[in-house]
Amino acid sequence: MLRPLLFVFTFTAAAALHAAQPKTLADIPSTDPKVEQEKFVVPEGFEINLFASEPMIQKPVQMNWDAQGRLWIVSSTTYPHIKPGEEAKDQIVVLEDTNHDGKADKSTVFAEGLHIPTAVIPGDGGCYVANSTEILFLKDTNGDLKADERTILLSGFGTEDTHHLVHTMRFGPEGLLYFLQSIYIHTHVETPHGIRRLMGGGVWEFRPETRKLEIISKGLINPWGFEFDRWGQSFAADGAGSEGVNFIFPGSVFATSPGAKRILHGMTPGQPKHAGQENVDDPYWPADWQGSIIQNDFRGGRINRFTLTPNGSSYLAKQEKDVLASTHVAFRPIDLKFGPDGALYIADWYNPIIQHGEVDFRDPRRDHTNGRIWRLTPKGASAPALPAIVGKPVPELLEMLKSPRKYVRHFAKRELRDQGATAVLPALKTWIDALDKSSPDYEHNLLEAAWTRECVNKFSPGLWRTLWAAKDYRVRAAALRILSHRWRELPDAMDVLKKAIADENAQVRLWAVAVLSDMRTAPAFEVALRALDNPMDESLDFLLELTGREQADVWMPLVNKGELKLTNPKHLVYALKSSGRSEALPTLFATLKSGKLAAEDVAAVLAVAGDAADAVQAKEMADMVNDPAMKDHTIGLMDALVKAGSTRGVKPEGAKEIVTAWLSDSRIEVKHRASILAGSWKVESARATLEALLTDSATIAPVKDGALRGLTALGGVKTRDLFDKLFTTSTDLGMKSLCIDGLTSVGPQLAAKRAVEFLAAAKTAQEATAVLTAFLKNKQLPNQLAKELAGKKIPEAIAIEGVRLVSQRGVQGGLIDALRNAGGVKPMDQQLTPEAMTALVEKVKTLGDPKRGELVFRRQQLLCFSCHAIGDAGGVLGPNLVSIGASAPVDYLIESLINPSAKIKEGYHMVLVTKKDGSIVSGGLVQDGNDELVIRDPANQIQKVAKSQVASRTISPASMMPPGLTASLREDEFIDLVSFLSKLGKEGDFKIAPNKYVRTWKTMGVMEQADIDHVRHDGLPNLNDRNYKFPWNLTISKVNGDLPLDELPAAAKMYPWFPKIGQFGLKLAGDGKVKLGLNETKGVIVVLDGEEVRDLKPQFELNLKAGSHLVSVVVTRDAGELKALRVEILEGAAVVE
Amino acid sequence: MHPRDLRLAAAALLLATTAPLSAQEAAPATASQPASFEFKSDDTIVLLGSTVIEREQRYGHLETSLRLALGDKNVSIRNLGWSGDTVFGHARSYFGPPEEGIQRLTAHLELLKPDVVILCYGTELAHEGLSGLPAFLSGYRALLDLVREKSPGVRLIIASPPPLENLAPPLPDQAPANKNLASLRDALAKFAGSQNAFFVDWFQAMGGAPKPGRVEKPLTENGIHYTEAGYQKLTTKFIEALGLKLPDAPPTATEPLRKAVIAKDFLFFNRWRPQNETYLFGFRKHEQGQNAKEIPMFDPLIADADKKLVELKNTALAAAKRP
Structure with missing residues (x-):
């Protein structure tokens, strides 16, 4: 029997040696170029030779x-x-x-x-x-x-x-x-x-x-x-x-x-x-x-x-x-x-x-x-003749612009540039005039001519207009790229751009926005907004929004003064929203009241309101909530008020009267939001109402939650005593956690006391998560909890969960030790002696089985996939491991598993942000904007923090990967795991193939009778019912693209299929055909949206509309002992989602 | 009126009240300023500014000439110039705001403990316009306060940025920028006086704003950055403005000194502005910070280089004394 891995690592204090550096240079291969050449894998039909090497x-x-x-x-x-x-x-x-x-x-x-x-x-x-x-x-x-x-x-x-x-x-x-x-x-x-x-x-x-x-x-x-x-x-x-x-x-x-x-x-x-x-x-x-x-x-x-x-x-x-x-x-x-x-x-x-x-x-x-x-x-192709370019006469160089070889065209233009405008321009005109207009390359030749003029820095409006008249959209787009440098030299540039912004091709429209954006004037922005009259896409929307935001100083004063009229409400809302400024709100509210806005524009207006409204505007929003004509927008307006109130403390005049009236409203959605607002607006007179809502057993959950939030925000001794009383009297674990969470804000010491009681009695890690997390929201609370834990006992499993949560969030201080002591958890040894490392590296090479290692990697409890992707599937919190084996030495992999903080990959450092209210947000930095930070927290949730709320920001020396994840492994399993990682990306079985396999699956978990009935009563297409909550699990394919069916729960007892079920989404930007490949069709049924695919073949084509589609693959009893499912997108512009 | 014009007008008004000078005239020497600046033996001289200062280390003329002009007084000279820098420390910050740049500068001042600081700031106003002048001057004041705090008793030399040149099109016309620089010079002259700093009117010494039309024999590479010949003239004029006299040493004697200055500057550059700062001292120092131990190893090398400069200077001076 193999000993647990921990025993292999000797406990040592001599920690100075770098694990990533082996003692010898034995791993260094021969530097002979011949040896290197032999290791190439050259595809059939090609050959490789050494052109030059050292010295x-x-x-x-x-x-x-x-x-x-x-x-x-x-x-x-x-x-x-x-x-x-x-x-x-x-x-x-x-x-x-x-x-x-x-x-x-x-x-x-x-x-x-x-x-x-x-x-x-x-x-x-x-x-x-x-x-x-x-x-x-x-x-x-x-x-x-x-x-x-x-x-x-x-x-x-x-x-x-x-x-x-x-x-x-x-x-x-x-x-x-x-x-x-x-x-x-x-x-x-x-x-x-x-x-x-x-x-x-x-x-x-x-x-x-x-x-x-x-x-x-x-x-x-x-x-x-x-x-x-x-x-x-x-x-x-x-x-x-x-x-x-x-x-x-x-x-x-x-x-x-x-x-x-x-x-x-x-x-x-x-x-x-x-x-x-x-x-x-x-x-x-x-x-x-x-x-x-x-x-x-x-x-x-x-x-x-x-x-x-x-x-x-x-x-x-x-x-x-x-x-x-x-x-x-x-x-x-x-x-x-x-x-x-x-x-x-x-x-x-x-x-x-x-x-x-x-x-x-x-x-x-x-x-x-x-x-x-x-x-x-x-191999075998006839090599092109070596071009002679330098010193050639201009007409010969110009002929080279027709070459099908980029090298020739490129260096002909370099040479033309060197010969200079005076020599080039007359001959260029002759060359253009003589171009064969019927040639399929005519427009490309014209483009090369225009580029030649750019090379000698002599723009020609005449030639440009010819180029702009091209039938090929790629040439029109290229013409606009030239115009982005030359619009000052084209007198009627704005007229041209008015046509370009309405071009039938989206890429031409994108370049029109690029030129208009470069102009930085209000009229240019007005023209750019006309892009909205045609279908938008990510790049277009990005550039137009960026222009609106970055140039708000240029156009917004003119809109507010009425000097720039954006008569199309869609254009107006888009522009004002892009600015993200509160000055935009009066005009936005006016359009909202006009009732002419599309639903998405309403959402845009309300988003700006939540982010930017001031007290006066908050009052106007409250008035709109009370205006029966605006009843469709009640919830949106109130949510915006909640956002403005809770993130920026914005409070309208007459807050007390407003919220009191709303609290007695019969609509639950109003009552819920009013409860929260009562807290953020500090309406003390509402306390009794909130307490009643919270304690009344008839109150439904959302309203209860609102009342709790409201009371927390109101704060004070009264809130503290209420929460404590509820904690003591309630038998509901959820309610108890909520009370502790509330207490952390109003009475941290008491909260810690109650939390330790709660943790000591907790049965599962799941139960404890909410309470533990509540103590990680600022810098003081962890210490409070640590102090309270001293001398107490909590279950080991609870303590381990706590250690995991605390280290994942980069919280410093004594809490980890306190949890360990209270739970009797032994510390993980984080250092290998150089000898132990050398021995382990050797074992990985001789004994490691990467196939078994992949199965270890896939184990639920190791959580590997929750943070790491291999290729395009998996988590994004940690580095993608697609080619980790090809770059990282084995000792580095071992060290990273045992002590993740030793080396942290570029871009994966954890940031710790302390907000002005003392709370902490930590995780990977997704975006560092001018106004806000976007952080992906350890739970893979996106958190946005306004820059104005940031008190301090540090980069944690600790990895987001908790230490000890592999502590539960036996030595042989650990060795297999490292072996698998060390093979990733290397030539062989563990290199992700370029094939577009479906790698991210939802697989059916254990089905309850109701789930089975939902399918049996209406047929398999019901699997694609987005409104029904089946017990789906996220499952990632293996490196070779297989979805291993034996990892799924036993086949559901669903007559007559007795199936195992996988599902994936397909998304298309435009209508089109998608060809899928399937490793097995016997006993397999494919359901696309609301219909089964008839006459299933190993390769089959689907005609799909733009948008999202669901595909369920049902492996029935008739499939026999099918080990794995493999689906490949063979053709078509679809992405798996 | 366009808002931008308004700002300009406000700036002009400010100038009118603080520096009642026409832009094209030379600034009068500050009444209280002595004819020459006094250096002392063993002075540590720090150069501070943007590209015009930074690039001096590529040519070494200023240090070479200053050492020769100071004769028996031995000094050490450290160039902390940084392209694109401002009095607010814009270029000296990495991941943080400009204040981080000022912190970095503070650390360098603490390391060097200068006796004399030569500053040349403000080139950015040539193109950004004079609306930023009031903020610039208060930023400059804060910078000088910092220098004084870190080096009590420090003597200051403030130089106005030298003029730009109008080179042949398609390079841009720098006449409007020069107008701004002339106004800046006026403001700096007054500012230096109020700060008890020695003022070097580099703008005027280099000929002031050029007359309309192209420059025949350019001293800049692109209209704004001086060539090696340009730095020779910049140096001559700077030494003159300090009231110093350059001994007539032959190039055979001064060139080895100049080459050694450049070599010393390269060593010092890798000391104070090393590459890989992110790993050595920045937020990833927990990974490769162990390599930072190499950085102070430059110090003895620089000290040796300074000694060599003294020897080469003495050799050159001996050659100058021989007729």
Whole structure:
């Protein structure tokens, strides 16, 4: 028999050693490039070869080609941190393949003496380099390919984290320079146009000749990839955001941008860490690859590919099969570019470990010398001819704009830019005039011509108008992107935009809003609001709302003065709501009273009222509640009053009379809200009524709850004594908990006393949760409870639940110890000796069974899935584990399970917010807005805290993952669990396949007779009855996509099917076909919404309307011993919800 | 009237009452200001400001010349310039509000204990306009109060930001910005007087607002940031304004000194503004804070570099004395 795991860990005080660092470097693989090459998993039809390796190139970080076909690489051996006394020694290296055999044969150090440079791009007769705090322009003036002139172009970029430094330099199709920065960077740049400041991640856009520097997008955690498609739309990768491909347009804001009130999301959530991005636009590669996006997963050692489908103004992305994979732990693809020969070049940073946030700066396993460039090519396809571009005459360069190869078009434009406007413009006109208007590429050729003019910084209104008249919406959208830089130079821009805002295509409308937003005038905003006259979607709504909010100072005074007339009530409500300001309320109330608002607009008005109303407006709302003509809005108005009263203490004049009248109202919903308001408005005279409501056994639960809240808010000795009396006299456990909760506000000491009595008598952890949680809402209460627990006894299970809740919320102080003492819980040992760690690591490798480990991971009581996802299914509180095995060493995994606080993943720190009223909210920071903080608490609930209520905010050194979750495991189970985790994301059975399997299921729990009857009486479609509460459980599929049926409760006794049942939702943005695949059809019935799918085949198609659908899969007795169910979305723009 | 114009008018009114000077005229030397600023042996001199100060460390001219001009008086010079910084500490804050920047600056002042602080702030008003001038001056006052509190007896030098240049289009016309800077200079002259600080009219010393039209031989790279040649002139004018005289040492003797200044500045930069602050001292120090032990290891290296600067300065001075 195996001993429990705890005995394996020796109790030791010698805790200085780092668990994540093994004593030897035995894990480090051979650095021979041949060994690395053998570990590639190259898909059929492709081949890979080594283009360059050390010493020609070391530690490549970013690379870009020049028009001559030379590869410029920025290399840092200093990363992650300069040593005291070490000189700046990092380099720009230029690689050349002079004999065109696919291998670099010449390496030139163009520049050195750099300090952790993170981006390079050749252009404009030199190269741009991101060098920590600065962006440099380095130039070779004598032709020896060595920089001899250095200009500081921009300075003031932050360096708070060296893997976040300004990075990813790219020229857009219009010749502008783009670069990005990551989450911890705070940048302040003085430019000839004023200071630009960017806090956190974002995308910079720079025109070198005017030195105009702008921020076009904010947020993302590590946006280490950025690229344009053939039509000039831009997309970013994220090295930590885990949402795959992100659609970037001016004004877009993504996760973690400080001050953001609202954010957009990536298109493929559940993705691992990406760096580098390319858009396939070269006929050398397979036809079905064209237009798709490829990104490196540097953690899993893979290259992913995504295809995009237009969806409203944005896109849907679908992951395809990997472009490349490797089982070598040091393969770190961090950049990739298509080369002059059409091949895909992959910069391999080569390192057994990544990161320096979780792994020591000076970890001996860190590689500082190696680096490779790999070259992937399609087998058998005929390689394109190497283009000759530099020095070619303008007409020849212009012809190259028709090339089907992005490389050729791109560098032809770079060369045209270098030759200058005077040389280019006359020939360009001739070229445009001679274009074949019947060619399918005509409009794209025109677009290239317009981009060429942008490259030489000479806008032509005439050419622009031709472009704008294009039939292809993608060209019209691109035309508007150009206009976003040029509207000042187009006299009738506003007339054009009035047409554009009503364009039949949503993406064109999105770009119209982007241009109008950039204008920052009230009339422009009025035109932008017309977007509401056509279908809206997430991106459109985001940008329009952002414009309304950020430019409220521009347009709102004019609306309030009546100088800007928004005659359409929908436009008016939207605009005022977007402002989120109380000045908007008088006008909003007027529209509400007019009775012309749609239901959703009413909800919008009331939401603003709750957030922003002042005392005068609260009075007006109370009057509306009393106005019979407004009776449809009674509840909404009262809820808004409750919100305003309880969060901001807003109280109308005449509060006493108002609330007294409402308390005697016969409507329960009014009485309930009035009880709460009586408290928040401090109407002492209502106390007796509230007490009566609370003690009267006939009072229904909601009203009781309202009375309790009201009395709590009224406070004082009277409330305290009442709660205490009720606690003592009541036999109802729910009532007792409520009383303790109430007491914590009015008599903390007494509350603690009663709580200990309650806990001592509690039978189950569930019973105790509410009481324990009540003591975690501020900083004083935990100490109060700890003091009261001293010398007392409570059941062990209750104490364990308490420890879990307290540590999850990051509460410091003595409560954990007090609970342990009172419950007789032994402390978990959190430290392994180095020897024990080495032994355990060895056991994981030799004895661990990842298949058994997956079953351990899935156990309910371990709670893994409640916080962690693997791929796109599971909790979001903790890091996604999709490729944890490919990046984290085994010792790191073990340490993280035993002592979760030792290393905490970027972005998963717990914040502790103390509000001005003393209460505490803790959890993961979802959004740090200007006005409010959005926090995901340990119960996975979203909590919003107004910034004005925040007294202090700290980042907890403790992990949200409670220690001791694995304490109940036997050693063999623990070893299997680690083995499973260590395989996640590595090539093999535990790598999430790109297939869109349904991974998030609701599965039927144990059915009561009533549940069975509800189905039997009306048939299986009743399973999709959203109004009936079946005992559904959330179940996540296994890594391979299987829903294991043996984990479900025994088949329900439901004649004639005797089924096991799973259900999932499908959501579509527009009407469309969805093709599903099923692993088994025998004995399986599929019910879509209200109907069974007839004639079920292993692959079947559904015609679905836009919106949400329910699909139930019923595995009947006839299915026999079916082990697992697997459903795949084969085609169609549907997402599982 | 447009609200923005109103604010401008208010600012203009303020200027009219506090600094009755036309924008294009040179500010008169403050009546009480002596002809030269007195440095003492072993002074620790701190440079504080935005990009114009920060970039000095790339070229090293100011420190090189100051050391030479001070002859036998040996000083140490530390550049705390930060691109985009304001008197409110905007650029010095990371995750928090500007006040966090002031806290960071406070720690640096406590570390360095300066005897002399040279400040050049206010460039942002060139483009943001003068409506922010009153707030700027009260912010400046608070900053000087802080410096004095941390270093009792500290002597202050306030420099007005140097003028911008009108380079060829498509670079923008900086004439309106220069007008703002001229007004700012006037306000700073008066402010320095009221603060008992030595005032350097860098704006005027560098030629004041340029005449209409393009600059023929630009000293800036982009109209606002000075090139190396620009820093040479900035240095010459600054030394003159301090009432100091530069010995005539040959470049063969001054260049090694200047290179050593740049090397020392690089060491010091990695000491006071190290990369990876998030892990070393910030909210993730519980993970990689153990690496922070390396940061004070720069101190002896910087002290050695300072000693080397003294030797190189003495060599250069000896070369200057030889005819």
